[in-house]
Amino acid sequence: MTRPLAEIYDSIAENFAEAAIAIRIGPTTSPEPPEEALPDLPFTDTPVATSAPEKPHGSAAVCPAHGVEFVDGNFGLYCQQMSDDPEWSNAKGFCRITPKNAAIYMRKAVAAGKR
Numbered sequence: 001m002t003r004p005l006a007e008i009y010d011s012i013a014e015n016f017a018e019a020a021i022a023i024r025i026g027p028t029t030s031p032e033p034p035e036e037a038l039p040d041l042p043f044t045d046t047p048v049a050t051s052a053p054e055k056p057h058g059s060a061a062v063c064p065a066h067g068v069e070f071v072d073g074n075f076g077l078y079c080q081q082m083s084d085d086p087e088w089s090n091a092k093g094f095c096r097i098t099p100k101n102a103a104i105y106m107r108k109a110v111a112a113g114k115r
């Protein structure tokens with residue numbers, strides 16, 4: 001026995017209506033949202049700031065008379081500045097203070113009341 005045509009249309013219409021609702025509001029039982037995976041960050045002990053001063057700072061690396069860094073030359077570190085101190089300048093008038101004699105210079109400068 002065949003169903004009346006109207007009944008079949010009703011059935012089709014209901015199915016289309018359900019499909020339309022599902023399209024508009026989505027399935028009534030929405031799946032759980034996927035658990036968001038935490039990014040796999042590598043653990044590290046090294047500090048964030050890894051940049052260290054390239055050149056050492058302090059009296060050992062700076063000419064105490066001129067306040068400039070010693071420059072590495074053929075005979076070691078030296079000061080490139082001209083000096084008006086006859087005791088601490090060479091024949092050409094250049095500063096002859098080096099890291100090795102800077103402490104001596106400082107002692108004499110303090111003793112002479114320059115510092």
Ligand SMILES: [Zn+2]
Pocket residue numbers: 063064065066067079080081083095096097
């Ligand atoms: Zn100097």
